[in-house]
Amino acid sequence: MRFNSLxxxxxxxxxxxxxxxxxxxxxxxTSIEQAFDKRVTVKHLPNGLTLVICDRPEAPVFSYFTIVxxxxxxxxxxxxxxxxxxxxxxxxxxKDIGTTDYxxxxxxxxxxxQTYAAYDAEYRKRVGRNPxxxxxxxxxxxxxxKAAEKYxxxxxxxxxxxxxxxxxxxxxxGPDDTQYYWSMPANRLQLWAYMESDRIANPVPxxxxxxxxxxxxxxxxxxxxxxxxxxxxxxxAAAYIAHPYRNPGVGxxxxxxxxxxxxxxxxxxxxxxxxxxxxxxxxxxxATNALPMLEKYFGSIPAGPHPLPLATVEPPQHSERIVKxxxxxxxxxxxGYHRPDYLDKDDAVYDAIGDIMSNGRTSILYRSLVRDxxxxxxxxxxxxxxxxxxxxxxxxxAVPVPGHTPAEMRAAIHKEIDxxxxxxxxxxxxxxxxxxxxxxxxxxxxxxxGLAEELGTYQLRYGDWHMLFNQLAKIDxxxxxxxxxxxxKVFTASNRTSASIDFTPSKPPVPVPDTKRxxxxxxxxxxx
Numbered sequence: 001m002r003f004n005s006l007x008x009x010x011x012x013x014x015x016x017x018x019x020x021x022x023x024x025x026x027x028x029x030t031s032i033e034q035a036f037d038k039r040v041t042v043k044h045l046p047n048g049l050t051l052v053i054c055d056r057p058e059a060p061v062f063s064y065f066t067i068v069x070x071x072x073x074x075x076x077x078x079x080x081x082x083x084x085x086x087x088x089x090x091x092x093x094x095k096d097i098g099t100t101d102y103x104x105x106x107x108x109x110x111x112x113x114q115t116y117a118a119y120d121a122e123y124r125k126r127v128g129r130n131p132x133x134x135x136x137x138x139x140x141x142x143x144x145x146k147a148a149e150k151y152x153x154x155x156x157x158x159x160x161x162x163x164x165x166x167x168x169x170x171x172x173x174g175p176d177d178t179q180y181y182w183s184m185p186a187n188r189l190q191l192w193a194y195m196e197s198d199r200i201a202n203p204v205p206x207x208x209x210x211x212x213x214x215x216x217x218x219x220x221x222x223x224x225x226x227x228x229x230x231x232x233x234x235x236x237a238a239a240y241i242a243h244p245y246r247n248p249g250v251g252x253x254x255x256x257x258x259x260x261x262x263x264x265x266x267x268x269x270x271x272x273x274x275x276x277x278x279x280x281x282x283x284x285x286x287a288t289n290a291l292p293m294l295e296k297y298f299g300s301i302p303a304g305p306h307p308l309p310l311a312t313v314e315p316p317q318h319s320e321r322i323v324k325x326x327x328x329x330x331x332x333x334x335x336g337y338h339r340p341d342y343l344d345k346d347d348a349v350y351d352a353i354g355d356i357m358s359n360g361r362t363s364i365l366y367r368s369l370v371r372d373x374x375x376x377x378x379x380x381x382x383x384x385x386x387x388x389x390x391x392x393x394x395x396x397x398a399v400p401v402p403g404h405t406p407a408e409m410r411a412a413i414h415k416e417i418d419x420x421x422x423x424x425x426x427x428x429x430x431x432x433x434x435x436x437x438x439x440x441x442x443x444x445x446x447x448x449x450g451l452a453e454e455l456g457t458y459q460l461r462y463g464d465w466h467m468l469f470n471q472l473a474k475i476d477x478x479x480x481x482x483x484x485x486x487x488x489k490v491f492t493a494s495n496r497t498s499a500s501i502d503f504t505p506s507k508p509p510v511p512v513p514d515t516k517r518x519x520x521x522x523x524x525x526x527x528x
Contacts, residue, residue, distance in 0.1 A: 032445070033466065033469040036054070036469075039056065040053070040054045040455065040465065041053045041054075041055075041287035041291065042459065042465070043291060043294075043295070045274065045295060045298060045299045046299065046303075047274040047299055047301055047302070047303040048273065048274040048275025048276075048303055048306070049274035049275070049278075049298050049299070049301060050278045050279070051279055051280075051281070051291070051294055051295075051298060052280040052281070052455050052456060052459050052465060053280075053281050053282075053285055053291065053294070054282040054283075054285075054451060055284075055285055055286050056282055056448060056451075057283075057286075058284075059283070059284065060186045060284050061183060061184065061185055061186055061283050062183065062184060062185075062186050062189060062192075062281055062283025062284055062448065063168075063181065063182070063183040063184075063281075063282050063283055063447075063448035063449040063451075063452045064181060064182065064184075064192065064196065064279065064280065064281045064282075065179065065180075065181045065279075065280045065282075065452035065453045065455075065456040066180040066181070066278075066279045066280075067177050067179050067278050067280075068177060068179075068180075068271065068272060068276060068277050069177055069276045069277070070083060070276060070307070071173055071174045071175045071176045071178055071249070071387070072084060072173060072174070072175050072244070072247065072248075072249040073175050073244040073245065073310060073387070073389075074244075074267075074271055074307070074310070075247060075251070076263075076267070078255055079255055079259060079263055079267075080247045080248065080251035080252050080256070081215065081249070081250055081252070081255055081256040081259065082259060082263060082267050083173050083178060083249075083267065083271075084215065084249055085211070085212065085215055085259055085264060086178075086203075086264050086267055086272075087171050087172070087173045087178050087180075088211045088214070088215060089205050089208065089211065089264060090180065090203055091155075091157055091171070092204060092205070092206050092207055092211070093156055093206065094157070094201075094202045094203060094204055095198075095202045095204060096198065096202075097157050097160065097195070097198070097199075098152065098153050098154075098156045098157055098204065098206060099151050099152065099204070099206070100151050100153060101151050102151075102204075104151060105148060105152075105204075105206070108144070108147050108148035109148050109204070109205070109206065109261070111144045111147070111148070112144045112145050112148050112208075112261070113261055113262050114144075115137070115141040115143075116141050117260070117262070118140070118141075119134070119137040119138050119140070120258060120260065122134050122137055124258075145209060148206070152206050152207060154207070157195070157199070160191075161182065161184070161192075164184065164185070164188045164191055165184050165185040166182045166183070166188075166192075167182065167183050167184075168182050168183050168449065169181075170182065173249060174387060175244075175249060175386050175387035175389075176387040176388065176390075177460070181449065181452070181453070183448065183449055186283060186284040186285065189281075189290060190293055193294055193297040193298070194297055196297075196298075197298045197301055200272055200274075200277065200298075205261035205264050205265060208261035208264065209261075212256065212257075212259055216253065216256055216257060218250060219248075219256060223250065224253070227325065227327045227332075227501055228332055228501065230325070231323065231332065231499050231500075231501055232334070233248050234323045234325070235323055235334060235336070235497065235498075235499035236248075236386060238321045238497050239317075239321065239336055239497035240314055241314070241315070242313070242315060243312050243314040243390060244310070244312065245314075245386055245390065249386075269304065270304075270307055271307055273306065273307070274298075274302075274304070275304075275306045276307055278456045278459050278460045280452040280456035280459070281294070282448045282449075282451045282452040282455070283448045313391075314338070314391060316338075317338055317494065317495050319494055320493050320494060320496045320497070320498070321496075321497040322497075322498050322499075323497075323498070323499035323500070324500050324502065325499075325500070325501045326501075326502050326504040327501050327502075327503070327504060328505055328506040329501060329503070330503075331404075331500070331501050331502055332399055332400075332500065332501045333398050333399075333400070333409035333498070333499075333500045334396070334397040334498065334499050334500070335395065335397075335410070335497065335498035336393035336394065336395040336496070336497050337393060337394050337491050337492070337495050337497075339391065339392060339394045340391050341389060341390050341391050342388045342389065342461065346482065346486050347474070348471070348474040348477070348478050349478050349482045349483060349486045350383040350384075350394055350486065351383060351433075351475070352433050352475075352478045352482075353394070353486065354381050354382050354383045354394070355437065356425055356429045356430070356433055356483075357380070357381040357396075357416070358380035358381045358382060359433075359436060362432075363380075365380060365381060365396070365398070365413070365416060366379060368412060368415075368416055369398055369409070369412050369413075373412065374401065375400060375401060375404045375409070375412060376398045376399055376401060376404070376412070377399045377400070377401050378397075378398065378399045379398040379399070379412075379413070380396070380397060381395065381397075382394070382395055383395075389461070394491075396413050398412070398413060405502065405503075406502055410498065410500075417487065417491045420483060420487040420491070421484060421487045421491070422484070424484065425480050430478065430479075430483075433475075433478075434475050434476060434478070437475045438475065441468070441469075441471060455468070
């Protein structure tokens with residue numbers, strides 16, 4: 001049976017036969033895992049980088065997925081947004097791509113950093129800042145930036161990839177990691193290996209300050225001008241008092257506005273080391289033929305010290321924290337409860353609660369708040385927010401319909417949570433969760449890009465991609481008693497942080513008094 005056909009057939013069987021015994025479904029997963037064992041090759045290079053190759057020759061294409069074990073959580077103090085900023089820089093090219101004359105550009109970029117450092121030092125002075133000196137330093141910085149721009153070939157890295165058939169070219173920075181990916185014709189594998197390894201080893205922070213302005217505008221759009229975005233930012237800042245999950249991934253504006261290319265270069269040297277990276281290639285790629293070439297390119301990336309794990313631990317929460325905004329916009333309610341990280345033995349239980357409470361029109365929250373009470377347009381619960389590598393939040397949210405309030409959403413959600421604590425979910429609800437979970441795992445394997453992401457992520461997080469298939473045993477082990485136990489342990493008032501937007505009509509503009517001189521009225525008779 002063809003590899004894709006095996007996956008699709010198993011998905012169909014699991015979707016249409018939810019009453020199969022668990023051991024039968026486990027056997028189906030075992031057969032797929034065995035098929036992958038014959039096609040997946042893992043190579044740990046001497047410099048520390050891990051390559052994962054999956055041969056899938058159904059079509060002459062491949063997809064890749066590079067995952068760096070550093071996200072916004074690794075942003076240094078006072079440099080929030082730096083991980084996201086570096087992701088933008090990764091498309092600006094290398095010493096060989098994106099420049100007309102790198103030796104000359106390197107000198108020009110050093111001048112940019114020198115003049116920016118002088119300007120930034122004067123700008124940051126709280127006492128004794130000299131406005132004229134600041135203006136002069138800014139002019140010198142702008143002149144140096146303009147001089148460096150003449151060497152730039154804008155967007156050359158992206159253009160080379162796309163001219164050679166790359167599609168889906170993108171990247172993402174999350175709290176836990178940073179990801180780069182695209183798909184390409186199989187006969188361009190060597191070109192991709194050169195480009196990807198080169199930008200890991202030799203990125204150049206050209207056009208840094210222009211791109212910084214783009215990121216600042218991105219923050220204005222997503223947070224500063226979006227009441228829900230601003231509310232979520234305040235919600236996380238209230239839920240976490242120590243852990244970096246409290247910081248926005250795009251960064252605080254005061255930090256982003258002062259980031260420098262020198263700081264970005266230091267971030268790269270610390271976190272973009274081979275031992276902190278997994279690169280996965282899935283498609284028409286034979287490990288036997290491709291591995292020597294991939295080792296040549298990715299093995300040449302200089303090794304570096306492995307970054308120390310994050311030491312900050314969020315202290316236990318002992319009282320409810322509440323954020324309330326009053327805005328003339330759509331009302332919104334969200335609440336979150338601290339939960340352990342993805343390695344916790346109850347991780348699958350949290351998945352079960354999220355699915356049973358929120359997945360589709362038959363879910364508990366939809367039936368109660370949307371279908372039956374008609375008080376919400378949407379209501380869901382979800383686990384692992386804002387990330388899941390570290391202890392995170394299990395969150396619930398609801399969007400009230402006109403005439404209803406966040407306070408009603410809060411009361412309705414709490415009513416359903418209380419039922420979880422005292423009443424078993426039904427056998428059918430639990431069975432449907434397990435069927436959907438199995439199907440979701442299998443669907444993720446049905447295309448090259450999805451499979452590359454799954455293999456790479458599990459290899460990075462667990463040190464073994466096989467853990468992807470071990471999820472079935474954890475899913476099958478969830479019981480109604482587990483759901484009651486976890487709900488009672490985690491969903492408590494003292495562990496809760498909530499945030500809401502309450503609709504408040506805009507105040508009418510205050511009339512501006514007429515300042516025109518009025519004629520003096522004669523005093524009335526008998527007046528003072």
